[in-house]
Amino acid sequence: MDTYDPPRPKALPIDLCAAIDAAVNAAHAGAAVLQSYAHHRADLVIDRKARNDLVSQADREAEAVIIEELRARAPGFAIVAEETGGQADGAATWYIDPLDGTTNFLHDIPHYAVSIALVARAGAQVSAQQALAEDTPVVGVIYDPNREELFTAAHGLGAWLNGRRIAVSRTPSIDDAVLATGFPFRDFSFAGQYMPMLHDAINRSRGVRRMGAAALDLAWTACGRYDGYWEMGLAPWDVAAGAVIVREAGGVCWDMHRQDPWPIGGRLVAGNPRVGQALYDMVAPHLRK
Numbered sequence: 001m002d003t004y005d006p007p008r009p010k011a012l013p014i015d016l017c018a019a020i021d022a023a024v025n026a027a028h029a030g031a032a033v034l035q036s037y038a039h040h041r042a043d044l045v046i047d048r049k050a051r052n053d054l055v056s057q058a059d060r061e062a063e064a065v066i067i068e069e070l071r072a073r074a075p076g077f078a079i080v081a082e083e084t085g086g087q088a089d090g091a092a093t094w095y096i097d098p099l100d101g102t103t104n105f106l107h108d109i110p111h112y113a114v115s116i117a118l119v120a121r122a123g124a125q126v127s128a129q130q131a132l133a134e135d136t137p138v139v140g141v142i143y144d145p146n147r148e149e150l151f152t153a154a155h156g157l158g159a160w161l162n163g164r165r166i167a168v169s170r171t172p173s174i175d176d177a178v179l180a181t182g183f184p185f186r187d188f189s190f191a192g193q194y195m196p197m198l199h200d201a202i203n204r205s206r207g208v209r210r211m212g213a214a215a216l217d218l219a220w221t222a223c224g225r226y227d228g229y230w231e232m233g234l235a236p237w238d239v240a241a242g243a244v245i246v247r248e249a250g251g252v253c254w255d256m257h258r259q260d261p262w263p264i265g266g267r268l269v270a271g272n273p274r275v276g277q278a279l280y281d282m283v284a285p286h287l288r289k
Helices: 016-037 057-073 102-106 191-204 214-222 236-248 273-286
Strands: 046-050 053-056 078-081 092-100 113-120 136-144 149-154 158-161 178-181 207-209 228-231 252-255 268-271
Touching (some): 016 092, 016 113, 053 102, 057 078, 078 236, 092 102, 092 214, 113 236, 136 236, 149 236, 158 236, 178 214, 191 273, 214 228, 214 268, 236 268, 252 273
Parallel strands (some): 078 092, 178 228
Antiparallel strands (some): 092 113, 113 136, 136 149, 149 158, 252 268
């Protein structure tokens, strides 16, 4: 006798608008914690995780507030956070950096940000018509509390700065480009690959900047302040939000080895399409397999 197997309910698409709203609220809440410590940095308890890898109670408290907000407003997603860890799971996972630019923050350099992203797994529905072919950052929020600049993006919906649509630069070549980068600062194992890249960039571009906050480097690339950006030795939470913001602003953001669908391994090249490709062509010969 045949048994009846009822059809399984189809998973609903991820509500990107609700997710971005939750991330914006969480970013503001986390930034409020950071700024409450901004004028009392001498009183911060600072721990050293590794050489040049610092964490303070500002990082930890901001992360706790962000997680609380996300769990309240967007339950059901896994969480991977810089200080408390976690594992990707289910249809989508939040990636949280509560304070990108910790060294800047601790030295009273007003260039740091909160970075929050939602990364959806391959097969996840982001609309009634579209399932993702590969793992993809689908929501990105980067908030700079010093300039009060809020960068946001959602997959297929564009990128925005304080509610104004943004786009990558139109600079046609690397010769006319201002590039951003990050120097090796805690993991020096790739310095031999990186230094020739920096040498080439200095000699070929209009200028190279190193500001010390990867999330803002990506956000500034998305809005055209930088034409291209490359860095090595980052973490997934450093780059997840910036990846979707750059892409939705019309740019490219690639894993430096062109193996992963987004730069989860922390080595990336980003920029407007022309400069991004030229930058990739410049750094690729120096990469070890």
